[in-house]
Amino acid sequence: MTLTTALETAAVDLSGVVKRYGAVTAVDGITLNIRPGEVVALLGPNGAGKTTTVDMLLGLQKPDEGRVEVYGQAPHDAVALGLVSAVMQTGGLLKDYTVEETVRLTAVLFGKPRSAVGEAIDRAGLADVAGRLVGKCSGGQQQRLRFAMALLPDPELLILDEPTTGMDVAGRHEFWSAIRDDARRGRTVIFATHYLEEADAYADRVVFVRRGRIVADGTSAEVKALASGRTVRATLPGASETSLRDVPGADRVEVRGDTVFVHGNDSDEIARYLLTRTAARDLEITSRNLEDAFLALTADEEN
């Protein structure tokens, strides 16, 4: 491998990926390039195709079409080499192993020394319960155990699939502090979630997924911009999106029949323009938050 290609190697390279289960298309043409060091949230409702995408990145599923590469390798090889590891949503633990034995088994499989075991246990905050049987651990502790196992190969890319599902608030907080401490070391992290606040708080980049497609992709700041601002709704027969493009303060204009939706940060300016310069009536101003942006981007079309 030459230096140039090493520098250009993407952490994740998905290109035109399609995955079908019978008549259902779970992933419908996803193209996504993630650079090393990025912390990316895959955000979307249940059934959007997040888990299938994650499974394909880990080589647990094969795409029907398209190409999946992780650090320039086929996913299965990337997993075997320890370039990528994951904390999966559920399952995957044996109740009659202790926490320490589970991590040790993982270390043995990856050919890591005994010292790596204690280190992973410490970093996942499990030192107090190392000798406990997995079956006697709380959901949060089990999830941190999966995290400890994922840390063992010292992966370049860490994938978290709905990592805090079923955790209480305290468990969720502890889990994310462990992840955040770890991400400071420059690891690439991809996490799938349907919790908006998690995407907002922990990701540099947010990729919205809906019905197996990427519907939005931007930095955290762009997502916040998308989420902030207000929407001015008005009745304006005969309006077109082009005629309203010059409304001062408008970021985005949408026309649905006789109703126009003008999105922007300065709703006063937009309202003033609509009332004074056009025939608009029935004005309604609503504020948007991340939840609205999320719903707008991920909800099914009404018709």
Place this chain on the structure above:
Amino acid sequence: MTVALESRSLPKFGGFNPGMIALELRRMLRNRRTVVFTFIMPAVFFLLFGTSSSYKTERIGGGNLTGYILISMAVYGAMLATTSGGAMVSVERAAGWSRQLRLTPLRPAAYVAVKLVLAMIIGAVSVAVAFVVGAVAGAELPATAWVFCGLLAWVCALVFAAFGLFMGYLLPSENVMQILGPVLAVLSFAGGLFVPLDQFGEPFATIAKFTPVYGVGEIARYPLTHDGNLWLAVLNVVVWTALFAWGAMWRFRRDTARV
């Protein structure tokens, strides 16, 4: 940022290694049910059914009837142990552990190899426990029979390691041994392990020779009895091992294709 691919390498033998076997063994021994069923029960059966004073005085080959029954019980123990060793895959699939293991360098074939080795280790322990109890409780066998009957009981139990794997992949259940325990008991009766076949009627005794336990029992007792059709018994074991191994491979391939 450069990725130090050079420093990363795949483990040898697809991840098959003694460290994993040691950890798995420790976990198995933690399971009291496994210990009772595979190590203690066959020895207890032997003490209950094989140690009456008339059995101790009745001679067979160079040993006594108690020794003959001991070999049968050792075969039974080895069968239980290897079957439950193979059937571990069922529990682990149900728990999603096999999926977790696919996020490690462990190759599926190496995983199966680990399970087979484990099955054979606990099979050996089961035979050893039965033989120690037997030696203390009055079983008499010629010295060569102690060695060869034990070895054959153990080696032939490989057929049940394959059986356990096959069933483990076939039955996605948390407690697959609760189904397989009774099945093995019935097969043991049918194969002449608990009751000699000549006590059955003629058609049944003939059918019994085609059941999977028959061959193992005949071969394991041969160093004592030097009796019976050894080649028929070997054929029985070979055919059943091939059949179960084929079944396990078939399910295993489907399993690794799906997950």
